Amino acid sequence: MTNMALYIWYKFVGAIFRLFPINPRLIVVSNFFGKGYGDSPKYVVEEIFEQNKDYKIVWLVKKYDHNMPDKVRQVKRGTFSELYYLSTARVWIDNSRKHAGITKRKGQFYIQTWHGGIALKKIEGDSKEALTTNYIKSAKSDSKMIDVLLSNSKYFSKIFEKSFWYEGIIKETGMPRSDIFFRSTDNIKMKVRDFYGLQSNQKIALYVPTFRDDHSSDAYDLEYLKLLDELGKKFGEDWIILVRMHPNAGEYQSKVRYSSKVLDGSKYSDVNELIMSSDLVITDYSSCMFDGMLAKTRVILYTPDAKEYLSSRGMYFSLAELPFPHGKNNEELRRIIRTYDDDRMREAYRKFAKIVGMVDDGGASKRVVDLISDQIGEVK
Structure with missing residues (x-):
C-alpha cells in the first residue's frame, strides 16, 4: 500500500470508527511500527499487570509475537481492527511516530x-x-496529538523542546524500559544463560552497533576471537560474544560466522x-551505550568510521565528551x-549522569501507570 493510499485508509475509513463510543478502559499500544512486545511500552504494560489494573490491552503488530502475554x-496493523481499536481507545501508548493519516479524537489520551x-x-x-518529507509530515502530525512526552533527563527534555515539533507537556519520569536496570539481576541473567545454553562461569560480551545510512558493512569488522582472547587475559573466565545488529542492518547478521564462542544476539527479544x-x-553510536551506563556495565565504543559517520549524522556530544573509551x-x-579500569568507569558514569540530569531510578513505569x-479515572 502506497503512503497516499495508507493516508486515505487511516483518514477516511478511520472516520467511520470514530462514530463508535470510546471504551474508557481500553489501551492501544505500539512499538516501532508493529515490531512487537518490547521497549518502554512493554514495561508499562507489565506494570499494569503488576498492579492488577482492570484495563483491556491491545497491541498493534506486523505479525504474531509469541513473546506477547x-x-x-x-x-x-493495516486492518479494520487496528482502526477500530485506535478510534475507540481511551489511551494510546507508542514509542515511534504514528502515520499522518491517524487522527486522535476528543477524549483520547496519547503517551509518547x-x-x-x-x-x-x-x-x-x-x-x-x-x-523524508513523508516522515516529517507524520512527525508533525504525531506531535500535535501527543498529550505527554516522556523524558529521562533535563538534557533530553531540552532536546525535545527544540527538535520534536512539540509544544506540550514533557514529564521527566525516566524511561520505563530502563527500570530493569534497577531490579534484581539474578533471574534475568539465568534466563539469558538458559536461552543460550551458557555455563555459570561464562562471561558475555554484547556487540550491538547501529546501522549505516548507506547500508555499508565495512565498519562491522570486529575481530571476535582476538577480542575474546584479550578479554580472557584481562578479566579471566571463559568469554563468549553475542552479535546483535540493528534491524536496519539485518542483512549483515546473516553473514556472521557463528560458533560456540560467537552467538546470534538477534534471537533474543529484549536487548x-x-x-x-x-x-x-561494545557499540558505536547507538543510544544503548547509555543503557549500559545505567546497568553499570562496562561499555566500549568501536568507531572505525567515526569521521564519516559524525559528519553525516550530526551528534549532540563529541566522542571525547562521553564517559566511554572508544x-x-x-x-x-x-x-x-x-x-580498562572499573573504578574509573564508575566515576565517569556518575559525572556524566550529573551533567545531563538523568532521573532514571527504576520507578518510571509506575509513574506512567x-x-x-x-x-482513565476521569471517564465515568
Whole structure:
C-alpha cells in the first residue's frame, strides 16, 4: 500500500470508527511500527499487570509475537481492527511516530514514550535534512496529538523542546524500559544463560552497533576471537560474544560466522535483558551505550568510521565528551581492554549522569501507570 493510499485508509475509513463510543478502559499500544512486545511500552504494560489494573490491552503488530502475554490482544496493523481499536481507545501508548493519516479524537489520551533517553545522534528536527518529507509530515502530525512526552533527563527534555515539533507537556519520569536496570539481576541473567545454553562461569560480551545510512558493512569488522582472547587475559573466565545488529542492518547478521564462542544476539527479544546480563557492551553510536551506563556495565565504543559517520549524522556530544573509551580499530579496542579500569568507569558514569540530569531510578513505569490511572479515572 502506497503512503497516499495508507493516508486515505487511516483518514477516511478511520472516520467511520470514530462514530463508535470510546471504551474508557481500553489501551492501544505500539512499538516501532508493529515490531512487537518490547521497549518502554512493554514495561508499562507489565506494570499494569503488576498492579492488577482492570484495563483491556491491545497491541498493534506486523505479525504474531509469541513473546506477547496471553492477556494482551494482538491486532495486525493495516486492518479494520487496528482502526477500530485506535478510534475507540481511551489511551494510546507508542514509542515511534504514528502515520499522518491517524487522527486522535476528543477524549483520547496519547503517551509518547519515545525509543531512547539520552541520545548521541541528532533526532527529528535537529536532523531534518536526513528525513523524508513523508516522515516529517507524520512527525508533525504525531506531535500535535501527543498529550505527554516522556523524558529521562533535563538534557533530553531540552532536546525535545527544540527538535520534536512539540509544544506540550514533557514529564521527566525516566524511561520505563530502563527500570530493569534497577531490579534484581539474578533471574534475568539465568534466563539469558538458559536461552543460550551458557555455563555459570561464562562471561558475555554484547556487540550491538547501529546501522549505516548507506547500508555499508565495512565498519562491522570486529575481530571476535582476538577480542575474546584479550578479554580472557584481562578479566579471566571463559568469554563468549553475542552479535546483535540493528534491524536496519539485518542483512549483515546473516553473514556472521557463528560458533560456540560467537552467538546470534538477534534471537533474543529484549536487548535490555541482554545488556543487563552482559559483562561488556561494545557499540558505536547507538543510544544503548547509555543503557549500559545505567546497568553499570562496562561499555566500549568501536568507531572505525567515526569521521564519516559524525559528519553525516550530526551528534549532540563529541566522542571525547562521553564517559566511554572508544577505539577506531581492533588494535585500539584490545588496548582499551588491557588498560580498562572499573573504578574509573564508575566515576565517569556518575559525572556524566550529573551533567545531563538523568532521573532514571527504576520507578518510571509506575509513574506512567499512575498517569494512565488518573486519565482513565476521569471517564465515568
